[in-house]
Amino acid sequence: MDKILVRGGKPLVGSVHVRGAKNAALPLMAGALLAEAPVVLHNVPCLHDVFSMDKLLTGMGMRIEFTGRTMTMEAEDGIVPEAPYDLVRTMRASFFVLGPLLGRFGKAKVSLPGGCAIGTRPVDIHLKGLEALGASIRIEDGYVVAEGRLKGASHTLDFPSVGATENIMMAAVRAEGLTRIGNAAREPEIEDLARMLNAMGAQISGAGTDLITVVGVEALGGTEHVVIPDRIEAGTFLLAGVATHGDVTVVNANAEHLPVFLEKLREAGAEVEVQGGRIRAAARNGIQAVDFVTLPYPGFATDLQAQMMAMLTRAKGVSKIKETVFENRFMQAAELVRMGADIDLEGNTAIVRGVEQLSGAPVMASDLRASASLVIAGLMADRGETAIRRVYHIDRGYERIEERLVGLGADIERVRE
Ligand code: EPZ
Numbered sequence: 001m002d003k004i005l006v007r008g009g010k011p012l013v014g015s016v017h018v019r020g021a022k023n024a025a026l027p028l029m030a031g032a033l034l035a036e037a038p039v040v041l042h043n044v045p046c047l048h049d050v051f052s053m054d055k056l057l058t059g060m061g062m063r064i065e066f067t068g069r070t071m072t073m074e075a076e077d078g079i080v081p082e083a084p085y086d087l088v089r090t091m092r093a094s095f096f097v098l099g100p101l102l103g104r105f106g107k108a109k110v111s112l113p114g115g116c117a118i119g120t121r122p123v124d125i126h127l128k129g130l131e132a133l134g135a136s137i138r139i140e141d142g143y144v145v146a147e148g149r150l151k152g153a154s155h156t157l158d159f160p161s162v163g164a165t166e167n168i169m170m171a172a173v174r175a176e177g178l179t180r181i182g183n184a185a186r187e188p189e190i191e192d193l194a195r196m197l198n199a200m201g202a203q204i205s206g207a208g209t210d211l212i213t214v215v216g217v218e219a220l221g222g223t224e225h226v227v228i229p230d231r232i233e234a235g236t237f238l239l240a241g242v243a244t245h246g247d248v249t250v251v252n253a254n255a256e257h258l259p260v261f262l263e264k265l266r267e268a269g270a271e272v273e274v275q276g277g278r279i280r281a282a283a284r285n286g287i288q289a290v291d292f293v294t295l296p297y298p299g300f301a302t303d304l305q306a307q308m309m310a311m312l313t314r315a316k317g318v319s320k321i322k323e324t325v326f327e328n329r330f331m332q333a334a335e336l337v338r339m340g341a342d343i344d345l346e347g348n349t350a351i352v353r354g355v356e357q358l359s360g361a362p363v364m365a366s367d368l369r370a371s372a373s374l375v376i377a378g379l380m381a382d383r384g385e386t387a388i389r390r391v392y393h394i395d396r397g398y399e400r401i402e403e404r405l406v407g408l409g410a411d412i413e414r415v416r417e
Pocket of ligand 1: 022023024026093119120121122123124125126127159160161162163164185302303325326327368369397
């Protein structure tokens with residue numbers, strides 16, 4: 001088991017390349033199950049979750065070659081439409097194979113993903129949508145067993161769930177006739193998935209809005225596709241720069257995917273500049289408190305909430321943070337308090353009173369974004385050393401984060417426990 005040691009107090013300065021988006025790559029890989037000719041993905045991030053999805057898909061019979069950041073996937077034949085518990089439980093995005101398997105093969109057996117640290121993570125919205133397309137679904141020994149020739153339908157989601165929107169959209173591309181998905185999630189990763197599926201021959205319109213329309217087709221071919229930049233990774237590095245009163249530029253990012261977040265950085269007193277694919281954030285004169293609410297896109301991304309909280313622990317004033325997307329996503333708060341932060345939790349609201357300084361401490365990562373938050377707090381700490389354990393969480397979503405932070409001047413290293 002590795003741990004990450006951070007000695008803080010140094011402003012981060014410089015530029016860092018943003019990798020391909022984890023939350024685009026995973027559904028794109030699942031979408032390749034629909035292709036009856038090779039699919040080539042470029043700009044694929046080398047992340048633990050991508051390796052897990054690779055293992056799941058290869059286990060189902062897909063042939064995958066992943067060299068550098070290019071992944072070639074072939075699923076013309078020999079696909080077994082089953083996703084076993086031991087793989088799905090390690091990475092809940094595995095559940096995204098349900099829609100494509102059902103759409104293409106008319107049957108699928110996929111383990112229920114179960115909960116995780118940030119919440120129970122039910123899949124009721126996914127299943128209701130697939131049933132609306134005519135699938136018969138039963139739960140058997142912890143598995144979703146689904147079958148049926150799908151027919152297009154109009155269906156409105158109870159909540160704009162990202163995964164449910166993706167699963168239902170991927171099933172609908174092979175359903176007979178027209179499907180309209182109302183109250184759809186609008187995340188850029190959904191638009192990216194629709195772009196790839198349309199290049200494979202699907203007929204999807206409205207992705208990125210709350211009404212997605214799909215006209216089913218007989219079959220989908222192959223394509224080449226470039227994964228969009230990871231907006232959460234971009235936001236994480238920008239926050240690390242601002243939180244350490246430094247000056248960081250992220251390269252190959254897309255500022256349009258971070259509308260509210262960049263406004264909040266400005267409101268906090270950071271200088272934010274956007275030039276094409278480069279976003280620069282600097283805060284040499286410190287940070288003011290700001291309030292924010294996490295919301296489905298284009299609202300403030302829940303995946304940046306923990307990292308923003310870390311930055312605000314040393315802001316001037318009191319910040320109010322409301323987490324409306326997940327029911328238990330403040331786990332980083334207790335660890336930040338151990339580093340000297342002043343945070344009170346009241347239900348889904350966190351009150352963060354700015355303190356003069358943080359001090360390093362041994363802390364425990366609980367989930368991917370909470371661990372990123374602890375790295376940022378470690379970088380901010382004016383004295384002592386922060387030892388972050390269970391760093392496998394962070395490796396799920398960030399490629400060699402410590403090496404890239406060293407490139408920005410951080411005193412951080414990974415050690416074997
Ligand atoms: C995706 O998860 C992302 N993961 C998450 O990123 C992200 O936090 C989330 O969207 C919200 O933006 C991937 O794309 C692989 P949801 P997903 O369905 O699809 C409830 C990260 O750190 N819900 O939009 O699982 C659910 O419990 C990860 O990179 C139901 O109630 O999120 C949650 O409270 C974490 N029933 C809310 O909706 C359902 O059937 C949003 O979940 C589905 C969801």
